[in-house]
Amino acid sequence: MDTQYDVIIVGAGPAGLTAGIYASRANMKVLLLEQESPGGKLVKTYKIENYTGVESSSGVDLAMSFMNHGLAFGAKIDFGSVIKVENKGKLKKVTLDNGKEFTGKAVIVASGTKERPLDVEMAERFTGRGISYCAVCDGAFYRDKVVTVIGGGNSALEEALFITSLVEKVNIVIRRDEFRAEPKIVEEVLNHEKINVIYKHLPESLIIEDDNIVGLNIKHVDTGEITPLMCSGIFPYIGADPATSFLDKAILNERGYIVVKADMSTDIEGIFGAGDVIDKELRQVVTATGDGAIAANSAVKYIKNNF
Incomplete structure (x- = not known):
């Protein structure tokens, strides 16, 4: 598998997959990185009734539709948990927990949030055998x-x-x-x-x-x-925390969410945010897809202006 890309997208939920569509259609070489199942929290959601144009859908069906569309224009996908994003000259190096490394001209972080664990004794021990987050x-x-x-x-x-x-x-x-x-x-x-x-x-x-x-x-x-x-x-279902442990704290707020500008750019050149992982008011599928489109558009502009 190639290791060099124009745009690397961390997370293949609604924001990441939408970013993949927009970046791929702009003739960018795109890689999506996902640690679980493509579709993000959609996969764990019973029913969606507030996504424009889709009166009612199971989360799994909508997730499959997003994935098929997200990869339709040539974007690639690989699996693993991102543990580091760092500068490598003008490029960004992304490292996974399985040892894989990729370089990109721009990185869009759409890693979403992780469910907050139940805060009682032995909760971790019984997760998967009496305690479930899905x-x-x-x-x-x-x-x-x-x-x-x-x-x-x-x-x-x-x-x-x-x-x-x-x-x-x-x-x-x-x-x-x-x-x-x-x-x-x-x-x-x-x-x-x-x-x-x-x-x-x-x-x-x-x-x-x-x-x-x-x-x-x-x-x-x-x-x-x-x-x-x-x-x-x-x-x-007691809340969630942003999946941003691999990022420079300079672009995070006190709760760990990514601080972005209107174009989804951050204070680190070449790194963009999108979806539930950014600091915003409403976290829904429809807002995530909008974020992904804006982030991809901004990443493409950044690449064209700097490479």
Whole structure:
């Protein structure tokens, strides 16, 4: 596989794949780098109903459409986790955790965010065997059982609704006294016979029997009272952090998001940001694709002006 490219795009979600389309159509030699599955968080999303022109689609179907379109104009894709982006003269060198190295004239970082882990003892040990961050991926393991979803945003509620088709009952635990999700989704959740909402509680500790999760102790945010909540699976949707550990901190804000200008450029020449990983107000598929298009257009201009 070639190691030298015009544009290297870190992340093959909606932002990265859209950037790939625009850069490839501008006759750039493009490489996409992805550490998981192309499509980003779309792959883990049950249903999309707010992407213009697509009235309703499963996340997986939309992700496949994005991938096929993203690679249709000649962009290449490789897999691995980026651990370093550094200057090599006028070029950028990108290093993966598997030892592969690539050089590019411009880098677009569209690496997205990573789900925040459940902050209770032994959570890491039971991830994949009782704790899951993807109901679409793992919901079938809990068929006809009781599960608990933690979180009050769109992602938590959408995944709770999805998993109702598989399980006996879904508990939703939120720390506030109201949801942060879109009213339409909230209404659907509150009217669903399989969903039980528990307000003003936080996860406190896992309940383990015979080395299996059988429940979750939850704590009331005001009184501190601990209540056992019996369940076989736990799905935390408690926020996410930007995947930017490989970047120079000079282009990041205090929370680790990339600070970009209107053209998606950063304070480091030749590095651009796009999608959920940048500092912005709204993180949605439709905003990510717009970011990707702008970033690619700016990267192409940068290359034409500097090489």
